Amino acid sequence: xPPRLARLLASVVALALVGGALYLRSRGDDDGAGGPASGDRxxxxxxxxxxxxxxxALAGAGLEVTVERxxxxxxxxxxxxxxxxAWITIDPWPEMVQVVRDQGQRPAVFDPSVELASxxxxxxxxxxxxxxxxxxxxxxxxxxxxxxxxxxSMADGxxxxxxxxxxxxxxxxxxxxxxxxxxxxxxxxxxRLASFPPNAAAEDQMATQGAAAYIAAGTTEQRATPALTSxxxxxxxxxxxxxxxxxxxxxxxxxxxxxxxTRSLVQRLTDQNATKAFVDEGWTAPAVEGAxxxxxxxxxxxxxxxxxx
Amino acid sequence: MSRRWVAGVVALVLIAAxxxxxxxxxxxxxPGFDDPxxxxxxxxxxxxxxxxxxxxLARVFNASSEAQTDNGCIFARPQGKASxxxxxxxxxxxxxxxxxxxxxxxxxxxxxxxxxxxxRLADEGKPAMAPEGRPFMQTPLVIAMPKPxxxxxxxxxxxxxxxDVLRLARSEDGWAAYGHPEWGPFRLGKTNPNFxxxxxxxxxxxxxxxxxKTSNLSREDLDNPTTEAFATGVESAVVHYGDIxxxxxxxxxxxxxxxxxxxxxxxxxxxEKSVIDYNTGNPDGxxxxxxxxxxxxxxxxxxxxxxxxxxxxxxxxxxxxPWVSGAERKAAARFEAFVQRPANQRKVLEFGxxxxxxxxxxxxxxxxxxxxxxxxxxxxxxxxxxxxxxxLLEKWAEQRKSARVLIVLDVSGxxxxxxxxxxxxxxxxxxxxxxxEALDQFKDEDEVGLRTFTTSEDxxxxxxxxxxxxxxxxxxxEGLRREIGNQIPLFGTPLYQVTRTSFQEVLDGYDPTRINxxxxxxxxxxxxxxxxxxxxxxxxxLEVLRSTQGETGKPVRIFPIAFAQDADKGVLKTIAEATNSxxxxxxxxxxxxxxxxxxxxxx
Numbered sequence: 060x061p062p063r064l065a066r067l068l069a070s071v072v073a074l075a076l077v078g079g080a081l082y083l084r085s086r087g088d089d090d091g092a093g094g095p096a097s098g099d100r101x102x103x104x105x106x107x108x109x110x111x112x113x114x115x116a117l118a119g120a121g122l123e124v125t126v127e128r129x130x131x132x133x134x135x136x137x138x139x140x141x142x143x144x145a146w147i148t149i150d151p152w153p154e155m156v157q158v159v160r161d162q163g164q165r166p167a168v169f170d171p172s173v174e175l176a177s178x179x180x181x182x183x184x185x186x187x188x189x190x191x192x193x194x195x196x197x198x199x200x201x202x203x204x205x206x207x208x209x210x211x212s213m214a215d216g217x218x219x220x221x222x223x224x225x226x227x228x229x230x231x232x233x234x235x236x237x238x239x240x241x242x243x244x245x246x247x248x249x250x251r252l253a254s255f256p257p258n259a260a261a262e263d264q265m266a267t268q269g270a271a272a273y274i275a276a277g278t279t280e281q282r283a284t285p286a287l288t289s290x291x292x293x294x295x296x297x298x299x300x301x302x303x304x305x306x307x308x309x310x311x312x313x314x315x316x317x318x319x320x321t322r323s324l325v326q327r328l329t330d331q332n333a334t335k336a337f338v339d340e341g342w343t344a345p346a347v348e349g350a351x352x353x354x355x356x357x358x359x360x361x362x363x364x365x366x367x368x
Numbered sequence: 369m370s371r372r373w374v375a376g377v378v379a380l381v382l383i384a385a386x387x388x389x390x391x392x393x394x395x396x397x398x399p400g401f402d403d404p405x406x407x408x409x410x411x412x413x414x415x416x417x418x419x420x421x422x423x424x425l426a427r428v429f430n431a432s433s434e435a436q437t438d439n440g441c442i443f444a445r446p447q448g449k450a451s452x453x454x455x456x457x458x459x460x461x462x463x464x465x466x467x468x469x470x471x472x473x474x475x476x477x478x479x480x481x482x483x484x485x486x487x488r489l490a491d492e493g494k495p496a497m498a499p500e501g502r503p504f505m506q507t508p509l510v511i512a513m514p515k516p517x518x519x520x521x522x523x524x525x526x527x528x529x530x531x532d533v534l535r536l537a538r539s540e541d542g543w544a545a546y547g548h549p550e551w552g553p554f555r556l557g558k559t560n561p562n563f564x565x566x567x568x569x570x571x572x573x574x575x576x577x578x579x580x581k582t583s584n585l586s587r588e589d590l591d592n593p594t595t596e597a598f599a600t601g602v603e604s605a606v607v608h609y610g611d612i613x614x615x616x617x618x619x620x621x622x623x624x625x626x627x628x629x630x631x632x633x634x635x636x637x638x639x640e641k642s643v644i645d646y647n648t649g650n651p652d653g654x655x656x657x658x659x660x661x662x663x664x665x666x667x668x669x670x671x672x673x674x675x676x677x678x679x680x681x682x683x684x685x686x687x688x689x690p691w692v693s694g695a696e697r698k699a700a701a702r703f704e705a706f707v708q709r710p711a712n713q714r715k716v717l718e719f720g721x722x723x724x725x726x727x728x729x730x731x732x733x734x735x736x737x738x739x740x741x742x743x744x745x746x747x748x749x750x751x752x753x754x755x756x757x758x759x760l761l762e763k764w765a766e767q768r769k770s771a772r773v774l775i776v777l778d779v780s781g782x783x784x785x786x787x788x789x790x791x792x793x794x795x796x797x798x799x800x801x802x803x804x805e806a807l808d809q810f811k812d813e814d815e816v817g818l819r820t821f822t823t824s825e826d827x828x829x830x831x832x833x834x835x836x837x838x839x840x841x842x843x844x845x846e847g848l849r850r851e852i853g854n855q856i857p858l859f860g861t862p863l864y865q866v867t868r869t870s871f872q873e874v875l876d877g878y879d880p881t882r883i884n885x886x887x888x889x890x891x892x893x894x895x896x897x898x899x900x901x902x903x904x905x906x907x908x909x910l911e912v913l914r915s916t917q918g919e920t921g922k923p924v925r926i927f928p929i930a931f932a933q934d935a936d937k938g939v940l941k942t943i944a945e946a947t948n949s950x951x952x953x954x955x956x957x958x959x960x961x962x963x964x965x966x967x968x969x970x971x
Contacts (some may be wrong), residue, residue: 066408108500115701204582204677205747256583256750260500267506268727271748289726 063124102324105132107148109216109259110310113176114147116336117328123151128216136160140166141315145324149216150174153313154356155363173325174313174346177339178279179307180217180224183287184272184301185265193300195228198275199251209261209276210252213366218257219359220308221277224352225252228303233354237361246365262286269295279308281341306352310342391616400427404443407435408699412446413471415565417641417653418447418682421719422475422707429706432733433445442699445469449566451476459488459499466958472696473703474685475504477565478678480751487754501683503724504707506746506822507641507717509569509677510670515739516622517634518669520546524741525574529674530577533635534598537605543634548629556605557616557636560969561764566613569678570637571764576749577675583750587759599689599767606769608883608925608949610965613638614652615950621651622945624664632948635671639680639777641720644671644738653720670740673752676747682724723915771971772882774816774838775803775853776870778890779820782932784857785891788957795891795931796857797961804849805888806964812842814971815882819870823860823896830862830896832869838877863936864905869922870913878922883971885924885949891931894939906939913946925949927967931960 080182102122104116107129118124120187126144137159146153146169153169160168184193188199202208210225226240227233229248239245241319258264264272266286276283286292289297312328314321327333337344353359379570401423407430414422426444427437435442447468449457451532457463462470476482482498497605497682511533513523520543521528536554543551544940559567572821574580578598579589589595610616616636623629645653646668649661675783684707686700706712713723722730722742730742752760810816815837822831833966835851838843870886878884894902916922928951930938944951954963 204580207583254584263503263724263726267503267722267724268422268745268748269745286726291726294729 087256100320100323102145103143103319104141104147104312104324107132107146107152107216109149110147112340113310113333113336113342116339117333122327128214129216129218131214133159137167138163138165143320144315145321146313146315147175147328148311148313149220150351151353151356151359152216152308153311155219155360158357158360161170167316169313170316170321172313173329174309174311175328175333176310176342176344177307177347178222178281178342179305180302181278181280181283182302183262183276183278183283184274184294184298184300185272185276186230186270187296189274189300191298191301193275194303195277196303197226198300199229199248199273201274202251202255206270206274207255207272208252209255209258209265209273211259211278212257213363215257215259217259217279217308219363220306220353222249222252223354223359223362224302224304224306225277226362227306227352227354229301230269233304233306233352235354235358237358240358240361240365249362265297266292266295274298284341304352307347308353309346309351310337370855373668385650388857390795391841401445404445405441407443408437408695409469410442410444410472410696410700410703411469412444412473412475412816413449413453413454413468414446414475415451415477415682415884416448417477418475418719419446420654422446425707425712425715428712429703430808432704432706434706436701438698442702444703451481452476452563455481455485455488458689459485460567468601470689472687472692474498474687475501475682476535476684477680478569478751478913479683480565480568480757481959482683483751483754484757495688497687498685499688502704502708503679504684505682505713505719505721505724505728506679507639507721507779507958508672509566509573509637510640510643510672510740511635512638512643512646512668513635514630514666515669516596516630516666517551517831520548528671530574530602531675532602533574533605536634536847538601539965544575552631554605554634555607555626555632556602556604557613557633558566558609559613559616559637560609560611561613561761563966563969565680567609568682568757568825571760572752573673573675573677573749574599575760577673580675580677581749585750585752585756585760587756588754590759590763595816596763596767599763601631603767603769604881604885607633607887607923608970609768610950611969613642617642617646618950619945619948620668621646621664623948624666627665629664629666640670640734640740643668643740644720644733647739648733668739668742671719672741672746674747675751677745678749682721683897768811770813770815770839771810772874772877772879772884773810773971774817774819774870774874775852775887776819776821776866776886776888777803777852778822778861778931779855779858780822780861780891782861782894783856783891785932787931794956795800795858796855798857798957799889799891799931800852802954802960802964803852805961806968807841807845807848809965810841810845810971812840814841815839815879816844816848817842818848819866820855821862821863822858825859827860827896830865831858832866832872838874860895861890861893862888863894864902864909865896867926871913871926874923874924875916878924880922883925884922885971886926887967888928888940888943889931890928890940891935893923893934893936910942910946913943923948925970927952927970929954929967931955931961
């Protein structure tokens with residue numbers, strides 16, 4: 060081969076290689092073949108308020124974060140479309156959205172969620188009259204006008220989960236049904252629990268103001284521990300109760316169905332940096348495997364309806 | 369949402385627009401904060417009680433490595449802004465030329481103001497601006513009482529609350545029922561809830577006390593006749609209202625030195641930190657240059673109401689506002705983390721607050737020897753929903769103690785001087801328009817009259833003209849507006865004589881069911897054409913003013929407003945102190961309307 064032709068062919072091959080690389084890069088890993096990390100891809104994610112510190116730590120190059128209350132995102136998606144790539148939230152909010160969409164015969168908006176981190180649900184007690192073996196029934200029995208219990212709002216990231224867990228503790232099992240919620244005794248118990256104004260940030264108040272703020276709060280271990288171990292939390296005698304049924308919540312990422320290239324986003328949210336961001340905020344990461352101890356998503360939707368009613 | 373509710377919110381916000389006492393609460397950017405260089409600026413609007421602390425923290429932060437970032441630096445720049453005023457400005461149009469820079473961080477005294485702002489924005493279809501805020505520092509609302517009075521009630525062994533306040537307010541025997549007839553009737557001090565966080569918290573607390581609830585206060589609760597009677601009963605004991613608790617505390621402190629504090633007020637609803645300030649000899653919480661704290665003879669005791677109370681939680685809201693950039697938001701988070709550090713949180717103790725960070729123990733000066741109990745309060749109350757809060761304020765406007773007020777307007781020649789060169793308006797022009805605007809704050813049942821004063825042209829005679837007699841303002845408001853508008857500048861300023869005679873007239877018609885007061889608007893000094901007897905006139909005037917205060921007296925308050933730099937503010941202050949009220953400074957044309965609003969907030 061003449062040298063000039065060889066150089067020409069070499070140039071053509073080189074150009075083809077560069078063009079091919081650029082093409083693959085533009086396609087990302089859409090082919091499912093685990094292609095190159097798409098460093099230039101910008102993801103728009105909605106992050107639930109409860110995970111804001113983690114999302115803030117992960118935000119930056121390639122990740123555009125909008126923080127929003129879980130109930131607001133869910134409300135928008137009940138009959139709308141997602142204008143973002145993924146939802147970083149608390150399980151089972153994505154499934155709860157789908158339960159509502161199914162009622163309107165709307166197509167799925169999310170691909171299956173991927174668990175990122177876990178935290179146990181805990182009953183934080185501030186009243187020294189409530190012993191460590193006090194569970195949800197004990198706390199609700201002890202509650203009253205000036206002895207309040209804090210649970211998050213049903214629109215908060217942890218709200219439906221905490222109430223569902225409390226009710227599971229009350230009836231002694233997680234596999235309850237809507238009939239249990241609507242039964243007179245169950246409804247009465249829920250009414251009493253829901254009679255206290257919701258507060259998703261009761262932990263610090265209990266640490267600084269003691270039982271005057273709340274005698275008990277349903278929350279997560281990662282939120283309760285800093286308050287429990289703080290100087291004033293100790294002075295005010297904060298301690299954990301012993302709920303009748305153990306349960307936990309998982310932080311998850313729910314990719315929006317049909318979006319390109321979300322696999323690399325999931326990889327990014329499960330890499331070492333992301334794991335550290337979760338651990339720094341008191342989460343167990345990677346997530347714990349196995350059942351969470353919470354009822355199914357449709358029951359949480361039913362509880363939202365019951366409490367809102 | 370009902371139209372009434374929207375109107376209520378608008379009314380609240382409009383009223384709150386005057387949430388400063390003659391501009392005293394609005395502190396502009398402090399010296400040394402005017403040149404941030406190329407740093408990312410985090411502007412803060414903070415309520416007055418934490419301006420000094422936040423300024424100190426900002427100085428330390430700006431000079432620290434904490435303010436250095438990979439891309440440059442952060443510059444925190446606090447300015448004082450009364451909570452209610454900031455609520456209005458954020459909900460409407462924050463004019464940076466007049467009000468200073470728009471804030472990245474807003475820290476009102478209580479989260480309740482954030483709820484009001486968000487509700488107002490929601491009413492206009494706008495997104496919320498105040499997110500969840502972490503408390504920077506906390507202080508509970510208490511009922512401050514002189515120690516002998518708290519002792520007489522058996523506190524703290526016997527719990528005391530709003531129910532006891534009501535019982536004392538209704539008692540014809542007053543303190544005689546407790547073996548102290550010399551203390552006279554029970555007298556309560558409460559600030560105006562449209563202006564003051566303490567006043568708003570006290571109003572919420574007394575409503576809860578009337579219902580026996582600690583949460584879920586409802587409109588129906590407020591409309592219950594029992595609740596209404598409770599509220600009216602408590603209000604009946606009020607000496608006067610006002611925009612800041614400092615008026616009560618300063619008067620208490622001054623009368624303490626005179627030995628008459630027990631007959632000025634029996635109880636005042638204030639924040640716990642004010643009790644600490646008072647008992648450590650700094651009643652208004654601000655040590656002016658050269659001022660040395662001196663403990664009062666009779667200390668106050670913080671009574672934590674048995675029915676429960678509320679915390680002023682001083683949240684730091686990083687605003688979800690269109691003018692806040694991502695870089696500013698990150699910088700704000702850094703500053704917020706800085707002020708939450710234990711070392712910095714311990715500084716809030718120096719100002720009498722409890723730290724917001726649970727990792728910092730409550731310590732001195734929040735100790736028993738300062739009249740407070742760090743283990744209290746044992747019962748807390750929930751902030752009502754914004755619609756209930758608005759209804760509460762509407763009810764208060766009906767239930768508050770009625771007023772009987774004589775407005776005395778200086779129409780001397782010097783009132784013709786131009787006060788605002790930018791508009792050419794004279795002192796009298798500004799006084800008239802501010803007075804006319806303030807008339808809307810009176811309720812229809814209030815009785816208001818108008819008197820003008822000057823001298824004859826040759827200065828030999830005092831000319832006092834009763835333009836309108838004291839009468840219910842409801843049907844006469846337009847006439848009053850018209851008459852104020854008609855006034856023109858004339859001749860001399862017979863200040864002492866008109867003060868004395870006006871006071872005497874209100875005293876002669878004294879109505880024990882009302883706040884009896886004179887609002888004295890003047891730009892000058894005593895000038896009746898004969899200086900030889902001025903000292904004698906002043907002594908005679910003060911003797912008359914002081915004669916009616918005390919346990920058996922008929923307290924008539926004079927609230928003087930100074931309109932010019934050359935006004936004799938010393939004399940006006942003495943007049944105010946002689947009647948246990950407050951004097952106001954309206955020498956800045958830009959703040960005249962605010963000052964008038966503050967004055968009328970006393971009624």
